[in-house]
Amino acid sequence: MKKTTEDSHQLFDKKLLESIGKKFLRRKETVAVAESVTAGLLQYGFSNIPDAAHFFHGGITAYNIGQKYKHLKVEPLHAQSVNCVSQQVAEEMALHVCEQFGSHWGLGITGYASPVPESDDKVFAYYAVAASNKIVASGKITAQKMDPPLLQLQYARHVFTVLNKQL
Numbered sequence: 001m002k003k004t005t006e007d008s009h010q011l012f013d014k015k016l017l018e019s020i021g022k023k024f025l026r027r028k029e030t031v032a033v034a035e036s037v038t039a040g041l042l043q044y045g046f047s048n049i050p051d052a053a054h055f056f057h058g059g060i061t062a063y064n065i066g067q068k069y070k071h072l073k074v075e076p077l078h079a080q081s082v083n084c085v086s087q088q089v090a091e092e093m094a095l096h097v098c099e100q101f102g103s104h105w106g107l108g109i110t111g112y113a114s115p116v117p118e119s120d121d122k123v124f125a126y127y128a129v130a131a132s133n134k135i136v137a138s139g140k141i142t143a144q145k146m147d148p149p150l151l152q153l154q155y156a157r158h159v160f161t162v163l164n165k166q167l
Contacts, residue, residue, distance in 0.1 A: 011041070011153060016160055017049045023167035024055035024105075031163075032101035033059030034072050034093035036084065037111040037125050041156040057101040062093075072096040072108075083118040085110050087126045091135050094128035106130040109159055111141070113148040125155045129166050137166050 024031060033042045043059040046052055060071055065084050068074040073096045074089050082089065093108030111125025112118075123145055128138040141158050143151055 012045045012048070012157060012160060016164055017045060020160065020164050020167065021049035021051060021055065023164070025051060027167070029104035030055050030057050030102075031105040031107065032057040032097045032103040034097035034100075034106065034108045035059060035061050036063055036068070036093075036109065037113055038109050038152050038156045038159075039063075041152055042107060042109070042159060045156060045160060057103045060097065060100070068093065068110075071100065073099075085112065085119070085126065087128070087138055087140065090126040091128040091130070091138055094130035094135065094138075095133065098130055098133065104131060105163075107159055107163065109155060111155065113151045113155075115145060123151055127155070127159050127162065129159075129163055131166070137162050 033046065035042050040061050046056040062068045062071055065076060065079050068079060068084055069076045072093045074092045079089055089110050090108040093110065094106040097108060098106035107129055109125055109127040112123050115121040115123055123143050125141045127141065129136050141155055143154060
């Protein structure tokens with residue numbers, strides 16, 4: 001079967017995104033996103049779900065400690081000590097994006113898509129899913145080094161899969 005242009009440009013599993021959208025609509029709940037390493041890919045994914053305006057409140061991409069502290073209230077001493085990449089930072093991002101956007105659910109993700117000295121030359125990300133002011137899922141995604149945009153996409157896909165299981 002020949003792939004259409006639309007199929008070849010599909011970044012995310014359309015059925016997965018539609019499942020997430022239907023669950024939010026059925027529950028009459030909302031979601032917001034705080035991302036760093038995925039650089040807006042989660043927001044992009046949500047924007048492609050039918051009727052997203054009814055449950056997706058938006059998101060923020062905060063790359064540095066100043067913006068994560070100012071907009072997402074990450075604890076600055078801890079964040080500075082870990083280069084803004086830890087489970088605690090991801091959880092604080094998820095919790096505070098809910099507050100910032102007035103949403104029921106929040107996603108937070110921070111990590112490395114390219115190896116740097118601070119990551120011990122490894123690539124990984126921490127993510128968190130918050131609902132009703134508490135963390136309902138969190139974890140670390142470890143990965144093999146690859147082209148950074150592909151790795152960012154892998155991280156975003158993982159978070160969507162985790163979210164779908166939580167809904």
